[in-house]
Amino acid sequence: MSYPEILTAIAKEVRAEQGKGQVADYIPALARVPGDKFGIALATLDGQQFQLGDADEQFSIQSISKVFALALAYPKEGEQLWERVGMEPSGNPFNSLVQLEYEQGIPRNPFINAGALVITDLLVKHYPRPKAHLLDFIRELSGSYDVYYDHEVARSEREHGFTNAALVNFMKSHHNIKAPVDQVLDIYFHQCAVAMSCRELAQAFLLLANHGILPETGKRILSKSQAKRLNAIMLTCGFYDEAGEFAFCVGLPGKSGVGGGIVAVVPNKLAIAVWSPELNEHGNSQAGIKALELFTSYTGQSIF
Ligand code: GLN
Numbered sequence: 539m540s541y542p543e544i545l546t547a548i549a550k551e552v553r554a555e556q557g558k559g560q561v562a563d564y565i566p567a568l569a570r571v572p573g574d575k576f577g578i579a580l581a582t583l584d585g586q587q588f589q590l591g592d593a594d595e596q597f598s599i600q601s602i603s604k605v606f607a608l609a610l611a612y613p614k615e616g617e618q619l620w621e622r623v624g625m626e627p628s629g630n631p632f633n634s635l636v637q638l639e640y641e642q643g644i645p646r647n648p649f650i651n652a653g654a655l656v657i658t659d660l661l662v663k664h665y666p667r668p669k670a671h672l673l674d675f676i677r678e679l680s681g682s683y684d685v686y687y688d689h690e691v692a693r694s695e696r697e698h699g700f701t702n703a704a705l706v707n708f709m710k711s712h713h714n715i716k717a718p719v720d721q722v723l724d725i726y727f728h729q730c731a732v733a734m735s736c737r738e739l740a741q742a743f744l745l746l747a748n749h750g751i752l753p754e755t756g757k758r759i760l761s762k763s764q765a766k767r768l769n770a771i772m773l774t775c776g777f778y779d780e781a782g783e784f785a786f787c788v789g790l791p792g793k794s795g796v797g798g799g800i801v802a803v804v805p806n807k808l809a810i811a812v813w814s815p816e817l818n819e820h821g822n823s824q825a826g827i828k829a830l831e832l833f834t835s836y837t838g839q840s841i842f
Contacts, residue, residue, distance in 0.1 A: 559816030559824030600795030643712025789840030
């Protein structure tokens with residue numbers, strides 16, 4: 539089967555999943571998104587693109603942005619980054635407070651909220667205009683200047699961001715946040731509110747399929763070792779307390795967000811992004827996970 543045939547088959551089969559999950563409703567701006575949206579896009583290292591459905595519609599990437607923030611902070615901070623955030627799966631929901639207290643304010647990994655807040659703190663350390671820099675970086679990776687901050691989503695995140703505020707304050711009390719709490723939260727809420735499409739996401743994640751080099755320009759963004767480590771953390775921590783099941787069913791490094799997006803990487807080959815806003819009980823896209831499971835079954839492409 540060719541890629542267009544595979545995407546068509548997937549879009550047809552995932553229809554059975556729609557209606558089973560729930561659109562994120564913790565902020566009104568996300569609750570309004572129609573649950574029946576479905577987009578899928580694939581970008582290959584040799585420059586081909588395939589897409590179907592709502593693949594050009596921009597949506598809130600939410601926690602997928604944690605990968606971009608880490609890719610921006612890691613080369614600047616180097617290996618000492620791992621003194622402030624761990625590299626172990628948490629086995630807990632993304633916004634859990636529980637482990638942080640046992641572990642003295644050092645989050646388990648950079649893809650749970652607490653860990654991402656530490657990474658945001660590092661962006662403040664290394665970039666004089668972290669918000670602008672992060673957006674420019676995502677635009678560069680995706681090759682699209684249409685990527686933007688949805689300010690309505692960012693405002694809503696702030697209005698309802700009590701748990702994130704608790705996490706960052708708790709880490710501040712353990713001296714694991716250096717910048718002012720309000721500044722870290724403001725940047726974090728904006729990064730969650732980045733809006734982009736499946737097509738832009740698939741293109742941006744080619745970096746991780748290509749060992750840290752942008753395929754179109756040949757520019758190195760991450761060292762080979764850093765790219766390997768980002769993929770490793772996506773595989774083990776990209777889906778919170780469902781990371782094991784995603785590895786089991788899909789077998790690719792990936793990252794999800796509560797906007798219903800998921801991106802996955804086939805090293806040396808391609809990146810694939812899918813969007814369906816209805817989430818399962820772990821906060822991951824119900825139809826999105828099914829779509830990626832079907833993709834690896836149809837193509838036989840997995841890292842295992
Ligand atoms: N904005 C959300 C939060 O911080 C992002 C969570 C997610 O996508 N898993 O709670």
